[in-house]
Amino acid sequence: MRFILYILMLTSTVLSLCFFCTAQSQQNIGKDKMKDKIYKTDEEWKKILTPEQYQVTRKGGTECAFTGKYEKFKGKGIFKCVCCGNELFGSDTKFNSGTGWPSFFKPLSERSVETKSDNSHGMIRTEVLCARCDAHLGHVFPDGPQPTGLRFCINSAALVFEEKKDEKRLERAVFAAGCFWGVEERFRTTKGVVSTKVGYTGGKFVNPSYRDVCSDRTGHAEAVEIYFDPSEISYKELLNLFWTLHDPTSLNRQGPDYGTQYRSAIFYSSQEQKTEAEDSKANLDKSGKLKRPVVTEIKELQEFYPAEEYHQQYLKKKGIQACH
Numbered sequence: 001m002r003f004i005l006y007i008l009m010l011t012s013t014v015l016s017l018c019f020f021c022t023a024q025s026q027q028n029i030g031k032d033k034m035k036d037k038i039y040k041t042d043e044e045w046k047k048i049l050t051p052e053q054y055q056v057t058r059k060g061g062t063e064c065a066f067t068g069k070y071e072k073f074k075g076k077g078i079f080k081c082v083c084c085g086n087e088l089f090g091s092d093t094k095f096n097s098g099t100g101w102p103s104f105f106k107p108l109s110e111r112s113v114e115t116k117s118d119n120s121h122g123m124i125r126t127e128v129l130c131a132r133c134d135a136h137l138g139h140v141f142p143d144g145p146q147p148t149g150l151r152f153c154i155n156s157a158a159l160v161f162e163e164k165k166d167e168k169r170l171e172r173a174v175f176a177a178g179c180f181w182g183v184e185e186r187f188r189t190t191k192g193v194v195s196t197k198v199g200y201t202g203g204k205f206v207n208p209s210y211r212d213v214c215s216d217r218t219g220h221a222e223a224v225e226i227y228f229d230p231s232e233i234s235y236k237e238l239l240n241l242f243w244t245l246h247d248p249t250s251l252n253r254q255g256p257d258y259g260t261q262y263r264s265a266i267f268y269s270s271q272e273q274k275t276e277a278e279d280s281k282a283n284l285d286k287s288g289k290l291k292r293p294v295v296t297e298i299k300e301l302q303e304f305y306p307a308e309e310y311h312q313q314y315l316k317k318k319g320i321q322a323c324h
Contacts, residue, residue: 038084038133045083053082056157057135059122059150060127064216065100068156072096077164078108086132088112089152091164097144097151102159104152105144115140115150128152148149162195170194171230173238173273174201174223174301176265177246178254181314184224185321186245186312192233196313197225201267204301210308216259223267225304238279242266248284264294267301274298 055061070079079089079102089104089112097103107113111131118127118139128137137158144151146269177183180198188196200208203219213220228238246254248264268274268283277298285294306312315321 052157057083060136063155063157070102070156078162081130082160083135084133086130101153105148119270136153157289170227173226174267175242176223178262179257180222180224185315187226191225193228198311199304201304213261221263221265248294248296251295265297267299
């Protein structure tokens with residue numbers, strides 16, 4: 001009976017190896033040898049590794065299941081080789097396999113790891129090695145999730161984690177000040193503004209086209225959506241620029257363009273933006289700089305519908321400075 005079970009296990013393992021070899025061929029894992037290979041003597045490795053790290057990475061050992069520090073780890077960043085710092089796996093490919101070891105469905109790149117056949121312990125497995133220093137990392141099996149179908153079963157002791165640095169925190173602002181071509185160009189070229197997009201908002205008409213909005217029956221205004229870096233420019237400074245780009249005392253009209261789609265409006269996305277917009281409008285009214293009261297609408301931002309592509313950065317595409 002034991003002999004039969006052994007034969008079945010061996011057959012299953014061989015089939016798994018064949019499956020993996022096919023998948024491995026498709027991925028070209030370890031296709032090219034790294035040019036900056038690292039070689040050290042055992043004594044040199046012992047000086048920079050803990051006993052457990054040395055046993056796992058240099059002697060092909062395996063840590064006990066469910067004991068590794070990265071088995072249930074959920075940080076965002078890069079897992080590197082503990083021996084040489086080679087970048088091996090990204091946190092976005094890590095998944096919970098329930099096996100007791102950190103599991104990944106693919107390496108960070110084709111040149112991060114290498115593989116070779118491992119016939120130890122009476123089994124046929126595929127060993128995973130660091131492509132730079134040949135450190136033993138673990139094994140790979142054909143029972144992982146899509147899109148690769150692979151499970152890189154890696155020892156925590158073979159890894160060191162580098163946290164991903166936070167990306168710049170951007171904020172959103174939306175303004176309407178007449179024809180959106182010129183308004184976008186002024187904001188787009190302002191320091192601290194990361195991106196701009198023209199579109200339609202403020203009404204209830206779903207998925208409007210430019211022709212729909214021009215009919216003055218959708219309730220939407222031509223507007224500009226802005227993403228900005230608050231460490232470089234504040235919302236208050238954007239408001240100050242907004243007031244200079246149009247006549248905020250003109251109701252539903254800017255220059256030769258008239259209709260509610262050309263109204264002056266601020267669409268806020270937070271209570272802080274609402275307060276700043278109201279204060280800014282009140283201060284402008286009190287300043288005495290304008291002969292008539294400000295009629296700018298201050299309204300909570302709802303759905304913003306991007307305009308057709310030919311409207312985006314229109315003045316830049318045409319090589320002109322202003323639309324009027």
